[in-house]
Amino acid sequence: MDKWEDNRAWFLVLPVFIIVAFSAIIPLMTVVNYSLQDIFGPGQRVFVGVEWFKEVLSDKRLHEALVRQFIFSGLVLLIEMPLGIIIALMMPKKGWGASLSLVMLALPLLIPWNVIGTIWMIFTRPDIGLFGAGINALGIAFDHTASPSDAWVTLMLMEVWHWTPLVALLAYAGLRAIPEAYFQAARIDGASAWAIFKYIQLPKMRGVLTIALLLRFMDSFLIYAEPFVLTGGGPGNTTTFLSIYLVKVAVGQFDLGPAAAFSIIYFLIILLLSWLFYQVLQNVGKGEA
Amino acid sequence: MAQIDLEEIAHAYMADPREVSDYALKRIHNVWQDGGAYALLGPSGCGKTTLLNVISGLLTPSRGRILFDGRDVTRLPPEKRNIAQVFQFPVLYDTMSVFDNLAFPLRNRGFNEKDVKKRVHEVADILDLAPFLGKRAAGLAADAKQKISLGRGLVRRDVAAILFDEPLTVIDPNLKWQLRCKLKEIHEQLKLTFIYVTHDQVEALTFADKVIVMYEGEIVQIGTPQELFENPVHTFVGYFIGSPGMNFVPFALENGIARVGDAEIFLGERLAGVAGTATGELKLGIRPLYLEVHGKKVDQGVEARVKSVEDQGSFKILTAIMGGHPVRARLAEDEPVPQETAWLRFPTDWIRLFSDDRLL
Structure with missing residues (x-):
């Protein structure tokens, strides 16, 4: 049979092709282009090969930021995932209580990120902030602008307050989707609450929790606005995460080449880790027992 | 246990x-x-x-x-x-x-x-x-x-x-x-x-x-x-229960006969006596399996107009209009099917009478 061709089909694909090109491919290729050149100004550029990659990979400040970033994302996942699940388990199943808790949970998610940073910066200020002044009045010295550990505590509190609701909402949706018969069967089988959680609720939530984990990992790894507003990366460099450092390099120092190389490495790390998480979670609960 | x-x-x-x-x-x-x-x-x-x-x-x-x-x-x-x-x-x-x-x-x-x-x-x-x-x-x-x-x-x-x-x-x-x-x-x-x-x-x-x-x-x-x-x-x-279910037709009792519109169904002494004691709305029921269908006039037969015949494979279901009400009969595969007009006979042994939907 002859292969039938009609080139007009390309016109139907064209809009999507253009959108993807402008939103993803062209910016990404621009970054690749920058990462291989030394740019002095408009029209003045020199091809330097992988020089910037070598420089960036041996940058000690970047190593520190990367370690900080991993600690931060690790803590975020360790705290937010279990906490979100616990909140979802405790939420009312129906009635006005369910609606109320859903609205309450959604509130932090509706606030612009830089506003969240501002809220917490004021909230934790040791002189006028409700939290900061309150805790100092209790005799505990607390100042997130001076003490690195206080800065981290503040940052984590803000992050958990801001994003745990997302995990909780996803987990709640997963829980509500479990048919009632599972719980009835478990009661008849004499299962304890822990066994119900372990053998019914957790396995049935796997899909939504995978999504929650990926979203929380990626977002926390890319965090910028909130710490930028809250601490500006300080005190010192103690809360300078990858994106904050990247902006310092790119905008502050106008080192577009190294910044581009840095961006690509950053992107690859996130891509690799997301893929790993996804594979692991997909394989949990498969295979022969 | x-x-x-x-x-x-x-x-x-x-x-x-x-x-x-x-x-x-x-x-x-x-x-x-x-x-x-x-x-x-x-x-x-x-x-x-x-x-x-x-x-x-x-x-x-x-x-x-x-x-x-x-x-x-x-x-x-x-x-x-x-x-x-x-x-x-x-x-x-x-x-x-x-x-x-x-x-x-x-x-x-x-x-x-x-x-x-x-x-x-x-x-x-x-x-x-x-x-x-x-x-x-x-x-x-x-x-x-x-x-x-x-x-x-x-x-x-x-x-x-x-x-x-x-x-x-x-x-x-x-x-x-x-x-x-x-x-x-x-x-x-x-x-x-x-x-x-x-x-x-x-x-x-x-x-x-x-x-x-x-x-x-x-x-x-x-x-x-x-x-x-x-x-x-x-x-x-x-x-x-049953496929199709039992036929039910509302009726009025007149001298040992059940009147359904212009049709008259012979009840016999026993059934007429039972029906006479009822106070509620009367209905007569019969299984399609027990309803006899004849091609020509028979004793105690009730005239009905044939509406449709469905072939179910091993049997046929005949729907006929009798006194304004549809009734179904189940016919064996080899039984002749009357055209247009059928005479239905209700064997008194298989007639069940209901008052306000309860068996009498």
């Missing part, structure tokens, strides 16, 4: 029921014999599942008592009753192997691992699940999954009754029959009380020794499949 007594059970889902229509179960009062195979038959929404959940303890009835062998279990939770339940779709612990699924109810009750192993193997043999014991339950076919659900009930030696809530809904039609046979076999082997909820009359009639027909929150009739077929006590039972 146990006899189950339901004493004046009524249940409403709302907190403050006032009217009769607020109740999902109106008044249930009956005894389920130890070792019986019961089918609970009725249309969707008639309260079958509610009744099942009351027996298993998933629901506490608004009123009444439930006794297992004379012991009051009304307030006991399901895990404290010796009851197992199989649901409409297979309920499995997906992450566990078939063995662990079957062992789950025993392990929860603190049996030692040696007994668990022995018992699980026994039950797996009964259910033909032995080859799958090491497999993950999630990967099996629907019928095997449903057997596992049943197995989780059977492993408990103390189990008194197994409740089935439309268990074959998700099973392929060709496997349905197999699984139903397996259920029947297990029932004969283990002599457990089986209560089987369904809205499929074929399932109910082939599975059960006794069929309980429910309608709008009440039990309307309990009987063997034959009793339900021949002597329905309520027009609903007549209509619901």
Whole structure:
């Protein structure tokens, strides 16, 4: 049979092709282009090969930021995932209580990120902030602008307050989707609450929790606005995460080449880790027992 | 094993029921014999599942008592009753192997691992699940999954009754029959009380020794499949059981004759006497199987206009209009089918009379 061709089909694909090109491919290729050149100004550029990659990979400040970033994302996942699940388990199943808790949970998610940073910066200020002044009045010295550990505590509190609701909402949706018969069967089988959680609720939530984990990992790894507003990366460099450092390099120092190389490495790390998480979670609960 | 007594059970889902229509179960009062195979038959929404959940303890009835062998279990939770339940779709612990699924109810009750192993193997043999014991339950076919659900009930030696809530809904039609046979076999082997909820009359009639027909929150009739077929006590039972259901025509009694529009049906002395005592709205019922169809005028024949004939393969269903009402008759495949006009004869032995939908 002859292969039938009609080139007009390309016109139907064209809009999507253009959108993807402008939103993803062209910016990404621009970054690749920058990462291989030394740019002095408009029209003045020199091809330097992988020089910037070598420089960036041996940058000690970047190593520190990367370690900080991993600690931060690790803590975020360790705290937010279990906490979100616990909140979802405790939420009312129906009635006005369910609606109320859903609205309450959604509130932090509706606030612009830089506003969240501002809220917490004021909230934790040791002189006028409700939290900061309150805790100092209790005799505990607390100042997130001076003490690195206080800065981290503040940052984590803000992050958990801001994003745990997302995990909780996803987990709640997963829980509500479990048919009632599972719980009835478990009661008849004499299962304890822990066994119900372990053998019914957790396995049935796997899909939504995978999504929650990926979203929380990626977002926390890319965090910028909130710490930028809250601490500006300080005190010192103690809360300078990858994106904050990247902006310092790119905008502050106008080192577009190294910044581009840095961006690509950053992107690859996130891509690799997301893929790993996804594979692991997909394989949990498969295979022969 | 146990006899189950339901004493004046009524249940409403709302907190403050006032009217009769607020109740999902109106008044249930009956005894389920130890070792019986019961089918609970009725249309969707008639309260079958509610009744099942009351027996298993998933629901506490608004009123009444439930006794297992004379012991009051009304307030006991399901895990404290010796009851197992199989649901409409297979309920499995997906992450566990078939063995662990079957062992789950025993392990929860603190049996030692040696007994668990022995018992699980026994039950797996009964259910033909032995080859799958090491497999993950999630990967099996629907019928095997449903057997596992049943197995989780059977492993408990103390189990008194197994409740089935439309268990074959998700099973392929060709496997349905197999699984139903397996259920029947297990029932004969283990002599457990089986209560089987369904809205499929074929399932109910082939599975059960006794069929309980429910309608709008009440039990309307309990009987063997034959009793339900021949002597329905309520027009609903007549209509619901049999395919097609019983014919019902409203009539007026006139000198030993039932008048249906311009048609006259001979009742005979006995039936006329019975009908004479009734005070409610009268209806005459007859099974399509027992309605005689003749091509020409016969003694006591009622003239009717033939409306349609459906060929069902091994038999034909004739629909005719008689006195303004449609009636159906079942004809054998080789029986001649009258054109346009038919004479219907109502054998008095098979006529059932109803007053306000209750059998007279």
